[in-house]
Amino acid sequence: MPDAIPVIDIGQYGTDSARSAAIATETDRACRETGFFLITGHDVPKSDTATLFSEARQFFRLPTEQKLKSRGPGGHIARGYTPFRGETLAAGTSPDTTHTPDLKEMLDFGPEPADGITPDNGFFAPDIWPEQPAGLKPAIQAYTRHMSTLATTLLRIFAETLNVPEHIFLNAHRRNISALRLICYPESDSPSPAPTRGGAHTDYGSLTILTADNATGGLQAKLRSGNWVDVIPQPGQFAINIGDIMPVWTNDRWVSTPHRVIAAPASDRARSRRHSIVFFHQPDPDAIIAPGDTPHYPPTTYGDHWRRKWLATRQQSAAP
Numbered sequence: 001m002p003d004a005i006p007v008i009d010i011g012q013y014g015t016d017s018a019r020s021a022a023i024a025t026e027t028d029r030a031c032r033e034t035g036f037f038l039i040t041g042h043d044v045p046k047s048d049t050a051t052l053f054s055e056a057r058q059f060f061r062l063p064t065e066q067k068l069k070s071r072g073p074g075g076h077i078a079r080g081y082t083p084f085r086g087e088t089l090a091a092g093t094s095p096d097t098t099h100t101p102d103l104k105e106m107l108d109f110g111p112e113p114a115d116g117i118t119p120d121n122g123f124f125a126p127d128i129w130p131e132q133p134a135g136l137k138p139a140i141q142a143y144t145r146h147m148s149t150l151a152t153t154l155l156r157i158f159a160e161t162l163n164v165p166e167h168i169f170l171n172a173h174r175r176n177i178s179a180l181r182l183i184c185y186p187e188s189d190s191p192s193p194a195p196t197r198g199g200a201h202t203d204y205g206s207l208t209i210l211t212a213d214n215a216t217g218g219l220q221a222k223l224r225s226g227n228w229v230d231v232i233p234q235p236g237q238f239a240i241n242i243g244d245i246m247p248v249w250t251n252d253r254w255v256s257t258p259h260r261v262i263a264a265p266a267s268d269r270a271r272s273r274r275h276s277i278v279f280f281h282q283p284d285p286d287a288i289i290a291p292g293d294t295p296h297y298p299p300t301t302y303g304d305h306w307r308r309k310w311l312a313t314r315q316q317s318a319a320p
């Protein structure tokens with residue numbers, strides 16, 4: 001099996017059946033063999049991505065006291081600012097081991113309470129908008145709209161690929177709790193840093209759409225060979241990976257691949273400040289994920305699965 005992250009051009013998906021079938025075949029292979037792929041041919045304007053990166057960089061450069069004003073309520077409410085070392089992603093995936101907190105800070109956004117939607121114990125919660133930079137809120141809103149559209153296209157491709165009616169996937173995301181996260185991994189002057197700045201984990205939901213700037217010390221995925229391979233989206237590409245829900249839904253036909261963010265080499269460490277923008281597409285909290293006959297996993301609601309992992313990542317936090 002090749003140790004490479006496949007690139008799939010999803011342009012013109014849905015326009016003719018031969019083209020769509022070719023995209024579906026490539027997607028199935030990528031989801032079976034690597035659980036990660038890069039896409040081109042999407043409709044997300046590069047300028048909206050660039051604007052959001054610029055706003056994110058400005059936010060993370062603010063003094064800590066100012067960033068802390070946007071801190072979220074904590075517990076299981078995934079909103080607002082989480083300071084440096086405030087999350088330990090590996091603890092959500094390997095709860096029995098001791099892990100060190102991730103060397104990152106971040107801002108989380110998600111669905112707000114809306115008419116006709118019950119709050120569901122915090123899955124729908126008000127966003128916390130930083131006062132500065134002023135352009136952050138419109139940039140987040142525009143980018144989130146693009147991500148929702150792209151995620152729906154990807155779910156349609158998944159349904160065609162797996163030969164299941166698309167309403168099975170789409171209906172499970174009607175009240176989705178998809179989240180947008182801005183992450184900053186600051187540069188470091190430590191002579192002996194941890195080997196990773198984001199611990200190995202699998203994502204929780206159905207699929208993740210990620211872009212990052214090109215600082216060294218970036219994202220790696222652990223492929224089935226056991227090798228860790230760099231995942232570097234080129235400008236205009238997004239990295240897509242499968243979250244925990246797809247192996248459940250496909251009874252392990254597809255893999256939720258562990259990934260991590262490594263430390264930069266010593267020579268680059270002082271200028272290794274890195275930003276990523278991550279959209280987690282996540283089913284409705286009360287969606288019951290089950291593949292039908294003889295499931296490999298006990299039935300669970302997505303909300304329960306999410307909350308278990310989220311709370312585990314917070315328990316080993318070293319944030320103030």
Ligand SMILES: O=C(O)CCC(=O)C(=O)O
Pocket residue numbers: 181183198203210212218219259260261276278
């Ligand atoms: O920042 C990255 O490149 C990866 C982040 C990630 O995997 C996550 O937040 O789940």
Ligand SMILES: [Fe+2]
Pocket residue numbers: 201202203259
């Ligand atoms: Fe992840």
